[in-house]
Amino acid sequence: MFQDLINEALETGRPYIKEGEVATYIPELGRADKNKLGISIFCRDGSRFSCGDTKDRFSIQSISKVISLAVALEVCGFDMVFENVGMEPSGDAFNSLIKLEGSNSHPYNPMINSGAIAVASFIEPKVSFEEMLELARCFCQDDGIVLDEKVYRSEMSTVARNRAIAYLLESKGVINGNVEEALDFYVKMCSLSVTAESLAGLGLLLANDGVDPSGKRLLNSDTVRVVKTIMLTCGMYDGSGEFAVRVGIPSKSGVGGGLLSVVDGKMGIGIYGPSLDAKGNSIAGRKILQFLSSQMKLHIFAKKD
Amino acid sequence: MFQDLINEALETGRPYIKEGEVATYIPELGRADKNKLGISIFCRDGSRFSCGDTKDRFSIQSISKVISLAVALEVCGFDMVFENVGMEPSGDAFNSLIKLEGSNSHPYNPMINSGAIAVASFIEPKVSFEEMLELARCFCQDDGIVLDEKVYRSEMSTVARNRAIAYLLESKGVINGNVEEALDFYVKMCSLSVTAESLAGLGLLLANDGVDPSGKRLLNSDTVRVVKTIMLTCGMYDGSGEFAVRVGIPSKSGVGGGLLSVVDGKMGIGIYGPSLDAKGNSIAGRKILQFLSSQMKLHIFAKKD
Amino acid sequence: MFQDLINEALETGRPYIKEGEVATYIPELGRADKNKLGISIFCRDGSRFSCGDTKDRFSIQSISKVISLAVALEVCGFDMVFENVGMEPSGDAFNSLIKLEGSNSHPYNPMINSGAIAVASFIEPKVSFEEMLELARCFCQDDGIVLDEKVYRSEMSTVARNRAIAYLLESKGVINGNVEEALDFYVKMCSLSVTAESLAGLGLLLANDGVDPSGKRLLNSDTVRVVKTIMLTCGMYDGSGEFAVRVGIPSKSGVGGGLLSVVDGKMGIGIYGPSLDAKGNSIAGRKILQFLSSQMKLHIFAKKD
Amino acid sequence: MFQDLINEALETGRPYIKEGEVATYIPELGRADKNKLGISIFCRDGSRFSCGDTKDRFSIQSISKVISLAVALEVCGFDMVFENVGMEPSGDAFNSLIKLEGSNSHPYNPMINSGAIAVASFIEPKVSFEEMLELARCFCQDDGIVLDEKVYRSEMSTVARNRAIAYLLESKGVINGNVEEALDFYVKMCSLSVTAESLAGLGLLLANDGVDPSGKRLLNSDTVRVVKTIMLTCGMYDGSGEFAVRVGIPSKSGVGGGLLSVVDGKMGIGIYGPSLDAKGNSIAGRKILQFLSSQMKLHIFAKKD
Known part of the structure; x- marks a missing residue:
């Protein structure tokens, strides 16, 4: 029934x-x-x-932001995550840059691209992508999850806007670690199948x-x-x-x-x-x-x- | 305990x-x-x-927006309310005009001033302020609720920004009925004690x-x-x-x-x-x-x- | 030739x-x-x-902004005009409100509606519309200039957005004198034939x-x-x-x-x-x-x- | 005298x-x-x-934008330059991203960073930096102009925001050629002494x-x-x-x-x-x-x- x-x-x-x-x-x-x-x-x-x-x-794709946020809260702690990323709905599109424009601004929340790239930069120095893949498999109870190389390469070939966001975050001191590695980590997480x-x-x-x-x-x-x-x-x-x-x-x-x-x-x-x-x-x-x-x-x- | x-x-x-x-x-x-x-x-x-x-x-003050929204849903219906007012958090301040700027834009939600003024304009031709006052007393189980005339007059004396919002809404065709009466209704609702x-x-x-x-x-x-x-x-x-x-x-x-x-x-x-x-x-x-x-x-x- | x-x-x-x-x-x-x-x-x-x-x-229409600016400079002086209105091109549409949003903001220049309404409010307490009409005739060497009543009434019937701008200016303390009179003065100036x-x-x-x-x-x-x-x-x-x-x-x-x-x-x-x-x-x-x-x-x- | x-x-x-x-x-x-x-x-x-x-x-620094614009007009032509970069004052700060946000937007003019980086990308495939240096010397009648390596390296070490702008331009198809080379060209031009x-x-x-x-x-x-x-x-x-x-x-x-x-x-x-x-x-x-x-x-x- x-x-x-x-x-x-x-x-x-x-x-x-x-x-x-x-x-x-x-x-x-x-x-x-x-x-x-x-x-x-x-x-x-x-x-x-x-x-x-x-x-x-x-x-x-963006559903990986849930996994990344959960892992970031576990390994970096609530305070580190939310000192640098907000918890507010933005009312703007997921790839918007507008609310990053002001001098004190930070990403509005971890579910939009800017917030998720910041979160990726917090995790990346502490948890390797391979470990994240393993965590994803556990969380989802699905050992079949892999990195879809085609999607990953396709996304990296059109990543300019997200790279722009990543460097804008770096200019504001929000990125922890290396920008390109954070971006790569972010795109890989989006490319999980x-x-x-x-x-x-x-x-x-x-x-x-x-x-x-x-x-x-x-x-x-x-x-x-x-x-x-x-x-x-x-x-x-x-x-x-x-x-x-x-x-x-x-x-x-x-x-x-x-x-x-x-x-x-x-x-x-x-x-x-x-x-x-x-x-x-x-x-x-x-x-x-x-x-x-x-x-x-x-x-x-x-x-x- | x-x-x-x-x-x-x-x-x-x-x-x-x-x-x-x-x-x-x-x-x-x-x-x-x-x-x-x-x-x-x-x-x-x-x-x-x-x-x-x-x-x-x-x-x-703004808590009256809850009462007004509830009454609007009852007397105007879900569709009329939300054809003209959104349900999205805006990420901006309560008295912001920014998201009203675009040609097709409408108030983001009924909890910000622009949305609440629109809602007031939907209610006002159908429910008098006296009836709203009576409803507020019933909802709150408090017969002592009255219009605080001092607050009402004080707010009307500094109402320019809300009046600007009201006329901007009128220019977009969002206001139902008379602008000044909608604004007056809105301010009176905010002035309930x-x-x-x-x-x-x-x-x-x-x-x-x-x-x-x-x-x-x-x-x-x-x-x-x-x-x-x-x-x-x-x-x-x-x-x-x-x-x-x-x-x-x-x-x-x-x-x-x-x-x-x-x-x-x-x-x-x-x-x-x-x-x-x-x-x-x-x-x-x-x-x-x-x-x-x-x-x-x-x-x-x-x-x- | x-x-x-x-x-x-x-x-x-x-x-x-x-x-x-x-x-x-x-x-x-x-x-x-x-x-x-x-x-x-x-x-x-x-x-x-x-x-x-x-x-x-x-x-x-907007060409009257030239006449109004000239008169404002003569009767109010450069300083009063430009303490309250900027001299910068805005890059936005003539009826935009965006750059008025910030707490310290004022109209970008006297050629956009917000600036011209502010200028109208500076002039209006000092020079009557009839005197402005006479000045316009002198400046243009055209005694045939009159107020086109049809255009004036038509514009007043769809003036909501400009009224919104006027009240937003008032809320910022930019308006000198009465808002409605400044708005009326502004619309009359636009309606000169x-x-x-x-x-x-x-x-x-x-x-x-x-x-x-x-x-x-x-x-x-x-x-x-x-x-x-x-x-x-x-x-x-x-x-x-x-x-x-x-x-x-x-x-x-x-x-x-x-x-x-x-x-x-x-x-x-x-x-x-x-x-x-x-x-x-x-x-x-x-x-x-x-x-x-x-x-x-x-x-x-x-x-x- | x-x-x-x-x-x-x-x-x-x-x-x-x-x-x-x-x-x-x-x-x-x-x-x-x-x-x-x-x-x-x-x-x-x-x-x-x-x-x-x-x-x-x-x-x-930014005065190099004048030289670059002049050279771009000579080697790329008026149309190519202004199909991709506007001629309008923006009313915003020189390093603003706001007006690049819309889907059809392009840099407002060649004197702000976004416009100048776009212009650099037009020139770079056609004129080497060494040739630009020689042109700068001719235009200025000053054979002493050189690349100030210290300034160049200092600027490259804090270039994140301009890099963000460059990639945002690439995502909009405004960049001609390689982003990093355009950015490097732009920074070198700013570093002329x-x-x-x-x-x-x-x-x-x-x-x-x-x-x-x-x-x-x-x-x-x-x-x-x-x-x-x-x-x-x-x-x-x-x-x-x-x-x-x-x-x-x-x-x-x-x-x-x-x-x-x-x-x-x-x-x-x-x-x-x-x-x-x-x-x-x-x-x-x-x-x-x-x-x-x-x-x-x-x-x-x-x-x-």
Whole structure:
């Protein structure tokens, strides 16, 4: 019966695919099949549900910002991270430079590119990319996660704007360590290949207070609380506010078509749907989550019994 | 024992009073006693707790935006409100004009002045100020709420920037009805005199899904969910994101020193503390809520059992 | 022979009419005949040349900012004017609010709406509109200048954005006197009806150091120098820089289709061509001036012999 | 007697030295002696006047933008340059990124860093730095001009913001050729060591329509006209408009303390005064030029006889 609801959710989202487009600003992303659609739900009680293209690999893109933020909070601490990066939604596009212009300004939050590049520079001297890859596999319960070399090279070939952001951060003293290495680290993290199932696994970890299904604590409770809050306020680019109102589930999207959602205390949801709306969010994914939130009362402020 | 905790919370906040200042841009607000501090908590089970200056009247200021949004959703509907006003945190100051500059732009959300003036213009042709006053009394369970004529006149004497915002909205076709009447309505709503107890009453109504303590439904469930979400993402001016991370309780502050908080499904909290931080939030109030959130696990993403 | 050149200039400009549009944001301006085109040149030696629709009346619009600035410099003095209004090109649109956003900001220059409304507020308490009308007639050597009541009323019916600017200025303490009266004064000045000949007359006055053809000094030498410089750097909206490079003649355009040019020490030029380019400048007028500047070596930095 | 006037001008400017500061954001510039002051004037009739520290070498900094623009116009042509860089004053600081934010935006003009880096990228594939150095020597009539290696290395060590600008330009397709080589070329041009006399030589070349004192044409008439116009509207950072009003002489300043001025058809002026005002212009230099402009009627719109 839950499976039926998920199937229905998928079909509710599917018609919107044609209204969106796959991302093209990174050439390799433009090769995605716009019609792919899949959803996986991993519940805290151990049950798992999938429907559609949930084993297709795609690049994680901005959803990696969640992993990086979590690791940064663990290895660098809350204070170091948030002395240099804010916690505020910016109201501007994810790759905006405007709010970096003022003399005292720093990145508004860790979910926009500038904030995530700063966070990458905090982690990079302490945790190697290979270690991060291993952590990603653990968090997502997916040993199949690898660096997608094609995406990585494609993104590095069109990285000028992010490099501009990185050097602007350096000029403000926000970068810790070497700029080019931070940038490389950031792009590699964006190029991890995941599936809808990987994201459901990551979502479950966050829904379960940082404890994995085997009962092992991978992340501290404080880290997880911070991450979920920032996903809620900043996770869906400059559509985060509307998404919070309409869906009310902490989520993070990536332009590779992935969507990570955390129903706190209950389940992790992973969606793959590379047809994007104008703000860079999976267009079918948004609709699926809106349907599920409404049907299953998953909104953070859904009526309490 | 709960009373002890509340007393302790108050004392935790009190030392911060001296680091803030009362608002002065509206002359009458500058006459507030910076050292006042009080907190009231009204629980869903009917119990009520107060400590400090909880019967002092002060002007509601921006907290009235919560009442106006709720009424607008009820009488105009979700679509009319949000066709003309966004749901996004802006990342800019509450009285900013920057994001109104573009040709298609509209107010980012109903918690900043531009959004609230637009909302006032939607309500004003349908609900008189006298009716709004009556609604405010019901929502807050406080028949003592009145229009503070001194504050109203003081604010009207320095209203030039808000009038500029109102006319800019008119030039964009966002204002419904007469500009000057919308502005007058907006300023009157800001000039309602409330107490910490009034705010606790309003908070309880929202915590209880729009049903008042007598069991009467005053607001629809959908309205209440939207209002709480927007309070969470936009309620603390441009400090909303950080407050969500650190406290995680939907709240709305006013420069009169009031702070309204909603612990969903549990309780309403009202605080009066007119010494403000640089962003316009009650400085002691923020600390009190952070203490209570931490001690009582009130954060929306506090560990679920 | 000079007449032949002027005729040729007019025909050089005429084909561009179809690439532009008349202004429509003030309804009454939208009734202009797009195909009208005329040029008048009044030389310092007393000779006068005209071609095309040089006796058609149209509303002066922004060209009145030149008259107002000149009068403000005479009656209020350089210091009062430029303590409150800058002399810098803004790089933004004429009705922009962006650069007024900061706490210490003031209008960038007297040729954009915000600056001109401020200037109007400086003059209005000292010089009545009737006196300004008389001054305009003297400056332009045209007794036929009147207030076009239709344009004035039409503009007042769509004045919301300028009113917003006026109140924003008041909130910054830039307005001297009453806001509404300053705004009314500003709009009336924009609604003066002139001809291409009127503008040639005004241009000649400025070209001749403030001395009219009868030998009477109407403006001080310093005033005229300031006005010409600001026309050069700020007179053609956000196309002023390019116009200075390509044409190099101090000019001021209005969305009514007028174009005032001053060939310093030599002649005044008035053009009427209500088909506008995207920046609000007469599209044929620009081409005509570019032709004349090139043919007659009128650029301020044309090769000196 | 003219020498007396120049001496007087220098003394008029000297007291302002103490109100400014040498530039420090490039460490090597911070070593300049704030009290240095010198002025050279080279006239079209061959006479030359100097006073003060006119043989001291200092780094040309932004004044090199004039040389680069002139060379770009000669070797790339007007169209290529201005398809990618505007001619408009920006109203923002010289190192601002704001107006580059929009999707179609390009640098506002060739006198701000973004525009000059773009221009460097146009030239660099066609003219080597060694050739540029030789051209600079010819234009300035100063064989002593060399690359100041210390300044070059110092600037490269703090080049992050300009590198950010360069990569942002690349992301917009404005850069022609290799970004790093364009940036290196740009920084090298800024690191040329000149004297007040060099600048007077360059000023004379521009005053004399591109023909050097020996009668040899080094630059086309059109190039020189464009360069002078852009110096007038954009040459003094975001103080260009006020400088045009008060002084009215096409000029370009550099944070090394140099000031290049062109009295069209008459003379070139070079000033060295490393104590800068808040906008980055030589504070004594500005006062000296204002004095000379007033005394000698050098303003472009000074009263014509």
